[in-house]
Amino acid sequence: MDLQYSEADREFRASARAWLKANVPQHSRPAEGFAAARFDRDWQRKLHDHGWAGVAWPKEYGGLGLSGLRQVIWYEELARAHAPHHINTTYVAMMHAGPTVIARGTGAQKAFHLPRILSGEALWCQGFSEPNAGSDLAAVRTRGVVDGDHIIVTGAKMWTTDAQYADYQELLIRTDPTSERHKGLTWVICDMKSPGIDIKPVRTMLQDEHVSAVFYDEVRVPIANVVGEIGQGWSTALATLNFERGLGFIGDQLELYERVNRAIDLASKTRLEDGRLAIEDDGIAQRLAAIKADCIAIRAMTLADIAETDRTGIPGPKGSMMKLMVTGTHKALSEVVGEILGWSFLEFDGDRTAHPWTYDYLWSWVFSISGGTNEIQREITADRVLGLPRSR
Amino acid sequence: MYLAPDGDEVEIASAAAAFVADAMPIDRLHKPDSANMDAPLRELFGEMGWFALAVPEALGGSGLSAVEHALFFREVGRQCGPVDVLAQCLAANTATDDSLRAQIIAGGRGVALLVADGDAHRLIGSADSELGLAVTPEGARLFSLGGIDAEARPALDPANSLHIVGNVPHPFEQREAGGIWQLGQLGAAAMLVGIAEAALDLIVDYAKIRETFGRKIGSWQAVRHPCADMAVRVEAARSQLWYAAAAVKEARGDAAVHLDVAKHMANTAALANTDANIQLHGGIGVTDEHGAHLLLKHALLLSRLFGSKRMLLRRLLDARLED
Ligand SMILES: Cc1cc2nc3c(=O)[nH]c(=O)nc-3n(C[C@H](O)[C@H](O)[C@H](O)COP(=O)(O)OP(=O)(O)OC[C@H]3O[C@@H](n4cnc5c(N)ncnc54)[C@H](O)[C@@H]3O)c2cc1C
Numbered sequence: 001m002d003l004q005y006s007e008a009d010r011e012f013r014a015s016a017r018a019w020l021k022a023n024v025p026q027h028s029r030p031a032e033g034f035a036a037a038r039f040d041r042d043w044q045r046k047l048h049d050h051g052w053a054g055v056a057w058p059k060e061y062g063g064l065g066l067s068g069l070r071q072v073i074w075y076e077e078l079a080r081a082h083a084p085h086h087i088n089t090t091y092v093a094m095m096h097a098g099p100t101v102i103a104r105g106t107g108a109q110k111a112f113h114l115p116r117i118l119s120g121e122a123l124w125c126q127g128f129s130e131p132n133a134g135s136d137l138a139a140v141r142t143r144g145v146v147d148g149d150h151i152i153v154t155g156a157k158m159w160t161t162d163a164q165y166a167d168y169q170e171l172l173i174r175t176d177p178t179s180e181r182h183k184g185l186t187w188v189i190c191d192m193k194s195p196g197i198d199i200k201p202v203r204t205m206l207q208d209e210h211v212s213a214v215f216y217d218e219v220r221v222p223i224a225n226v227v228g229e230i231g232q233g234w235s236t237a238l239a240t241l242n243f244e245r246g247l248g249f250i251g252d253q254l255e256l257y258e259r260v261n262r263a264i265d266l267a268s269k270t271r272l273e274d275g276r277l278a279i280e281d282d283g284i285a286q287r288l289a290a291i292k293a294d295c296i297a298i299r300a301m302t303l304a305d306i307a308e309t310d311r312t313g314i315p316g317p318k319g320s321m322m323k324l325m326v327t328g329t330h331k332a333l334s335e336v337v338g339e340i341l342g343w344s345f346l347e348f349d350g351d352r353t354a355h356p357w358t359y360d361y362l363w364s365w366v367f368s369i370s371g372g373t374n375e376i377q378r379e380i381t382a383d384r385v386l387g388l389p390r391s392r
Numbered sequence: 393m394y395l396a397p398d399g400d401e402v403e404i405a406s407a408a409a410a411f412v413a414d415a416m417p418i419d420r421l422h423k424p425d426s427a428n429m430d431a432p433l434r435e436l437f438g439e440m441g442w443f444a445l446a447v448p449e450a451l452g453g454s455g456l457s458a459v460e461h462a463l464f465f466r467e468v469g470r471q472c473g474p475v476d477v478l479a480q481c482l483a484a485n486t487a488t489d490d491s492l493r494a495q496i497i498a499g500g501r502g503v504a505l506l507v508a509d510g511d512a513h514r515l516i517g518s519a520d521s522e523l524g525l526a527v528t529p530e531g532a533r534l535f536s537l538g539g540i541d542a543e544a545r546p547a548l549d550p551a552n553s554l555h556i557v558g559n560v561p562h563p564f565e566q567r568e569a570g571g572i573w574q575l576g577q578l579g580a581a582a583m584l585v586g587i588a589e590a591a592l593d594l595i596v597d598y599a600k601i602r603e604t605f606g607r608k609i610g611s612w613q614a615v616r617h618p619c620a621d622m623a624v625r626v627e628a629a630r631s632q633l634w635y636a637a638a639a640v641k642e643a644r645g646d647a648a649v650h651l652d653v654a655k656h657m658a659n660t661a662a663l664a665n666t667d668a669n670i671q672l673h674g675g676i677g678v679t680d681e682h683g684a685h686l687l688l689k690h691a692l693l694l695s696r697l698f699g700s701k702r703m704l705l706r707r708l709l710d711a712r713l714e715d
Contacts (some may be wrong), residue, residue, distance in 0.1 A: 001394060001397065001401060001637060001638045001641070002638055002642070003635070003638045003642055004642070005393060005715075009393075013715065069393050279709070285709060289704075293652075293656045293657060294628070296632070296649070296650070296713065297629070297653060298628070299713075300395065300628075300632045300634070300650075303395055303635070304395035304396060304631040304634060307393050307395050308394075308395075311394070318627065321627050324624050375617070377620075378616065378621070379613075381623055381624070382616035382619060382620050385620075386592075386596050386623055388596065388599055388610035388616050388619065389600060389607075389611040391611050
């Protein structure tokens with residue numbers, strides 16, 4: 001056991017910190033819409049132009065090829081610098097479409113897509129879930145019929161985050177109509193400008209429209225856009241999900257520590273209805289301290305997991321446990337801040353920039369449902385970590 | 393950077409596991425009057441050098457570090473080892489007199505823990521110990537227990553006897569500064585992590601064999617999901633324990649913060665996991681002959697030593713971490 005960073009790691013931290021200090025955008029991200037997507041692309045381009053894009057991507061594909069530990073350092077510095085949050089409209093492209101193409105794509109797919117993703121030119125969205133296929137992803141029914149050198153896609157996807165802004169989609173379809181469950185699926189790159197695609201934004205409880213239902217009416221996708229092989233889409237999809245469940249949330253994990261300190265700061269400045277400072281209330285103080293302990297332990301868990309993965313080269317099954325811990329802590333923190341802020345917490349008009357804490361509170365459910373619900377994470381933990389008899 | 397037992401540490405951990413399980417198995421607590429350590433057992437621990445892992449070689453110890461100390465106490469916790477083991481070990485790190493230290497390390501003189509309770513002290517561990525050790529974040533004090541009046545009290549936790557001591561004599565050795573408190577926090581946190589792990593292991597094993605309605609209970613989600621939550625608590629508490637142990641070893645400026653967090657996470661994990669373990673066992677879980685209640689009762693005691701919830705959380709609000 002040791003907590004030593006190498007000299008090179010420390011230099012990396014110092015240079016990341018210096019660069020971020022000078023380059024983090026001064027104006028905050030627009031709350032929503034194409035302006036927000038523009039902001040995200042610009043930030044991605046800036047990272048790219050200064051050699052900071054793709055910390056996890058291999059060097060041969062234009063990334064930095066950093067070890068897990070260096071990635072931790074990078075995300076800690078992002079959080080410290082209050083840099084734009086990494087879960088934004090570039091997230092799917094950077095955190096799973098790109099890595100999936102790197103792992104399973106053809107040479108032509110890599111050559112075309114990877115530079116566009118890294119530079120922020122292309123945004124992606126994820127079309128896996130359907131109205132009747134969420135937790136049970138293998139129930140996907142959106143149909144793909146091979147016709148010459150194209151696949152004709154018809155059906156509907158649901159919950160597609162940022163579909164309106166995306167240039168491409170990672171699309172999971174059933175290409176063998178006689179197949180069931182995990183067989184007969186195919187993972188394709190779908191150009192979101194293709195004729196026959198209809199995007200219908202869905203208003204969420206956050207009062208935003210960042211998810212959409214996407215309808216496909218005989219959309220023609222070139223066979224050259226298949227990632228992996230026709231009929232092997234489940235295997236490709238698992239690769240995608242592994243990226244998301246591995247280091248995908250590392251930024252959130254490490255950012256929690258900054259957030260709890262901000263909440264403690266808030267509690268030392270904000271007065272309760274009875275005139276006392278919130279931090280003088282024993283209940284609030286104790287809950288904040290307990291959450292802070294959780295955040296510090298989450299950091300230790302992250303480092304333990306990363307160090308193990310750096311050594312073995314194989315991500316362990318701990319991502320699900322991490323997500324359970326992080327989503328629970330996120331919600332507990334949002335709840336206590338709700339009490340600190342009193343009535344003003346309820347003055348929410350859907351503007352996440354003006355009311356970040358209320359927005360974050362509402363986001364708790366997005367966090368514990370999307371990317372595999374907490375119940376599914378418990379199932380994965382029971383199966384893969386504890387080896388309990390299967391429930392299904 | 394590596395946050396798990398590694399190299400020689402792995403061997404020390406497995407040697408400790410085998411030794412403690414053999415010399416002081418949790419099943420001993422099913423027999424009456426099994427609390428504390430008797431002299432032969434203490435001497436056996438002493439012979440193997442377990443009380444002096446973190447004592448420098450020049451002072452008669454093994455010259456290892458806080459990390460090995462934590463690895464050992466995790467195993468002591470798994471077997472619900474008495475607080476005497478920790479008191480003995482901390483006294484070995486406190487004593488400045490060479491021959492006294494040698495006797496403590498060898499297990500020749502027993503040490504029990506003294507904890508202030510209002511005007512009096514609670515004595516936790518064998519009342520026939522010759523020495524008492526009181527530890528606070530400010531320092532450690534060693535007392536002679538010879539001739540003092542100790543009033544026996546009933547003890548919920550069968551691993552330790554409890555006494556109340558009205559008048560504590562003057563300490564004959566004392567040490568300012570927090571090094572002993574740190575080892576105490578680390579040891580207690582490690583024992584609690586061991587308990588939290590033992591509770592999880594018990595229920596996972598049982599859930600694989602016990603059947604209801606024609607299925608293993610481990611296939612019911614109402615059992616699987618609390619088990620997954622137990623695993624999360626273990627993972628968090630254990631990762632933080634390793635972090636804190638390494639922080640003490642490397643004398644990092646924020647070691648005290650990491651210890652407080654480690655003790656808090658260990659308190660929480662042990663109390664919640666021992667509770668869930670009883671519930672998920674059903675009726676067998678509340679029987680005296682099952683080990684589930686032993687883990688709970690020992691966790692209740694340990695969670696009050698070297699940082700109770702209120703004390704730790706008060707300290708954590710303003711704490712700051714280093715990179
Ligand atoms: C804001 C948001 C953004 C999203 N973005 C995307 C996206 O960009 N792309 C995409 O493909 N998907 C996306 N999703 C979809 C997300 O992955 C699914 O919502 C999620 O996997 C749950 O599926 P479901 O909604 O169909 O719920 P269901 O699967 O119907 O689940 C209903 C309830 O039953 C529980 N449950 C289901 N099965 C089990 C089981 N076996 N054991 C125990 N409990 C179970 C669930 O935990 C849940 O509580 C997003 C979702 C949200 C809310």
